[in-house]
Amino acid sequence: MTASNELFPMPPAMHTDKGDIRHVGVELEMSDIDIDTLSALVADHVGGTVEKRSRYVHTVTGDTAGDWEVELDFAYLKNKTEAPADELAELAEDIVRFGAEQIVPLEIVSPPLPVDRLPEVNELIRKLREVGASGTGGGLSYAFGLHLNPEIPATDAATITRHLQAFLCLYEWLKKRARVDLTRRLTAYIAAYPADYVRLVVDPAYTPDIPDLIDDYLAFNPSRNRALDMLPLFAHLDEKRVRAKVPDKRVKGRPTFHYRLPNCEIDRPGWGIHESWTDWVMLERVAAKPEKLAALCGLYQRYLDEPFAVFNDSWTERVDRWLSENFPR
Template sequence: MSKKCSMPGIMKTDDGKERKVGVEIELSGLGYEDLVSLSSQLLGGGAKSVARYVSEISTDVGTFTIELDSDPIKDLDLQDQRLPESVRELGGQAMSVIDAAAEKIVPLEIVSPPLPFSELERIEILCDELRKAGARGSREALHYAFGLQLNPELPDLKASTLVRYLQVFAALYEWLKARHQIDFSRKLTSYIEPWSSTYIDILVAENYDPDMDQLMKDYLHYNPTRNKALDLLPLFAHLNSELLGRYVKDERIKSRPTLHYRLPDCDIDNPFWHFSTVWNDWVVLEQLAANAGDLADLIAGFRDSRKLSFHNLTTSWVDTSEQWLRSRNYV
């Protein structure tokens, strides 16, 4: 049974348009062609192949992409005329072997277009139906570390707004990690690291009120990598690519006016897991970022929890934050 995706209080950007979010889902258990065929049926769109192991599904809300999440395999061409003829003659057989192996060890990925928040039930239904068809997530094997990533558009691009989101995320990182019950295989990767502890102290300090350039410099000095549970580099590329380039040079960074939430794993074969399980926890962060009074209280408590004391040594911030959120009716 599909759960309902909650909606945050702020649904529109400052130019009056409905906010959007991109979704990236990594999974296995289905063959590439089967996934393309089933997804096109569920999304109500027409599929076409645009490259080796890359297909696009055109829908009324934009174009979804389905691909094998491995550039070397997608780019492999054993019929390349530069290869010896003996190798090319075996190309068809070799590719069949490579394809069969790749689909077992490399995740397939569904990448949505930027979707209006109000259209997210499509993703909920898609995930639930793919589970029924045999899709598998991170728990299926130790070498799987599949993610479900969100790219939510911010209400506006003011430094003060971004600071609120970052502060809430810093305070709720451990709570979110516990809620998502991150699979062991994903915990072993470097994709979902927390921010630098020194940076967090700067971020949650009383009266922290930087302009955007200073905010970027503070973050990038301590976190010059994509591999963070909440990755800001796509947003910074959109805001000031020249400043970003002083700290990080990585061609994989895609400019967009969104946050990049990388923490959750894709547990799609778990009958108690739903897309809305992940999304609704993100909405808790959204609601807190929009409530100045509650945010101030939460950050003050989080700041205190980072001090060395007997109380903090014997008390879990995860439990404390859970109780606090329940007392304020956020969960």
């Protein structure tokens, strides 16, 4: 095992219930680099070829895992597939692009990578840092994130519910560990779940089937803007049910959790996705132990019932102690 691999703990479930190795998609948002340089660097990294679908959307082909996407994350420009008709139109588009680039990130979207290939993403990040790419801390308006899309280990309601319960119990701990940037906290992109939904789900007696799990989620969270966005997974499991409540075309069904909480700190020396991945694996370790998870849910319920609990920041310290006792690293 290389030193790089040692940074990446493996989850308790390395394979799906069908016996296939689990995959993880990675999304990195950044600025201070142009799309041609970025897509060329990705192509060099994976030994692939750049296909320019438009001025603002490039696809890198050639990776055995699938295609990588490199794009300016701005729908107006992403959807422009034709060159400007004349110089005036080109100037207008350039002005729009310049304005967008001040607040809208360029984004790399990996294909679903086998979990043991995650260390390769850190090597790509090192190369991005060397050419001057900036992440969350690169500007006051840079609310840029790292998104992890771990494939679910199984599709049954109990497995999914346990992961959701583990996230809700660990949310404050994860947020503290992630040192979420103020600009990102002020946006709606990574909003916390409503308190009433949290209380519903962390009840150890909460054992819904898939339809009820989805319906409860949609009743409280008809939005993509959650630190753990479950809409892609639920759209994969029951697209009709999700579309009835959330017609947003950006919601695309896939058998993954969509974890959106961490910053993308490409320009910070030594930073890599291993930091957030390690915390996610802790969540999976908790979810994989139903009895311990039920105990944590009970502790969280009692904490939420304490007088003035919402003004008390001690839950993260309690979680730290509980994890140290039950899941030593």
